[in-house]
Amino acid sequence: MVQMSKATDIDFLSLLIVFWKNKFLILKTTLISMSIGVLISLVIPKKYTVETVMVPQISNSQDLGKFSSLVAIAGINLNSFDNSNLLTPIVYPRILSSLPLQKELLDSKIFYNETRDSITIFEYYLKNSQTFLRKLFSSKKHNYSADESIKLTQNTEGIYISSRKYENIRKLLNNEIQLNLKDKEGILIMQVTMKDPYVAAQVANRAQRLLQKYITQYKIEKAQEQYNFCLQRLKEKKSEFESIQKELAFFRDRNININTATAKIQEDELQSKYNILYSVYMELSKQAEQLQLKVKEDTPILTIIEPIKVPTQKSKPDRVLIIVIFILLGIITGLFTVLIKEYINLNLKAYSS
Numbered sequence: 001m002v003q004m005s006k007a008t009d010i011d012f013l014s015l016l017i018v019f020w021k022n023k024f025l026i027l028k029t030t031l032i033s034m035s036i037g038v039l040i041s042l043v044i045p046k047k048y049t050v051e052t053v054m055v056p057q058i059s060n061s062q063d064l065g066k067f068s069s070l071v072a073i074a075g076i077n078l079n080s081f082d083n084s085n086l087l088t089p090i091v092y093p094r095i096l097s098s099l100p101l102q103k104e105l106l107d108s109k110i111f112y113n114e115t116r117d118s119i120t121i122f123e124y125y126l127k128n129s130q131t132f133l134r135k136l137f138s139s140k141k142h143n144y145s146a147d148e149s150i151k152l153t154q155n156t157e158g159i160y161i162s163s164r165k166y167e168n169i170r171k172l173l174n175n176e177i178q179l180n181l182k183d184k185e186g187i188l189i190m191q192v193t194m195k196d197p198y199v200a201a202q203v204a205n206r207a208q209r210l211l212q213k214y215i216t217q218y219k220i221e222k223a224q225e226q227y228n229f230c231l232q233r234l235k236e237k238k239s240e241f242e243s244i245q246k247e248l249a250f251f252r253d254r255n256i257n258i259n260t261a262t263a264k265i266q267e268d269e270l271q272s273k274y275n276i277l278y279s280v281y282m283e284l285s286k287q288a289e290q291l292q293l294k295v296k297e298d299t300p301i302l303t304i305i306e307p308i309k310v311p312t313q314k315s316k317p318d319r320v321l322i323i324v325i326f327i328l329l330g331i332i333t334g335l336f337t338v339l340i341k342e343y344i345n346l347n348l349k350a351y352s353s
Helices: 002-021 023-043 068-072 089-096 099-106 121-128 132-137 164-176 197-254 261-296 319-352
Strands: 048-056 109-112 117-120 177-182 187-194 302-306
Touching: 002 023, 002 319, 023 319, 048 197, 089 177, 089 187, 089 197, 099 121, 099 164, 099 197, 109 121, 109 197, 117 121, 121 164, 121 197, 164 177, 164 187, 177 197, 187 197, 197 261, 197 302
Parallel strands: none
Antiparallel strands: 048 187, 048 302, 109 117, 177 187
């Protein structure tokens, strides 16, 4: 056991001696790798991140439950239409990356400092997706807005038809816009990372507004669906209520001077039906008014607690980290080079002897 320990120490010391003898080779590979890292860190364009924090507002879904048991007696199930909480914040990132929202976002106008003019976000991506050589040798200005071959169209059936170029730009947009839900804190964080800090701020602002718009539209559609359902049931119950009201009045008129037990039981049954239908009709009337107000209300679905601001410091690239990684790669490469070199030399000596 002691001999094995000594042998290990001797091997380790001999390895250190080999590395020390080839220290200039290791230093050379490290310097070359570090130079490559410095070059790459300088070539990678700067990017700026805009961040905004929002709190999603969850609607209270107990309005229908207050009298759902009452109207259930009349055969109406309002709970199945209580979808106010169906749209949870978990699906907000999917809404942000949906095709209709992104189409409207790409068609939005922003001010671009390079051209000192307003262009669409789609045109901005087209301009910046060109290669350096293409920009250098391009002799005429391309009219991107008139190029129909890269546009998104919609046929009469509502189906979207997109080009490969348009989908590539959508992928770029998806990569640069991130919406993360923090469950514990109950907040939404939107981050937009782009080369131009002013463009990033404008894109974030437009994306935030469109997200608010689409979520609100969806909730209004659900409220409208509930209102239409409630209104239809209200008309039905109104007809039934008026019918039982007339039937009770006719019965009393016909039996005004009759005080038999049978007549009393029949009158009580009609009165009981009348009372139930009257209660259901009144509750449905109240709920119809509440749902009508809910359709018309324009309250914010997202409360902004951290507004958008133009970033002054870059978020990418981390040049120090890149250089450190390449230095480590250079050292590892140098060590492996020395080991391979030593292995080849030992084999050559063994072969020659």
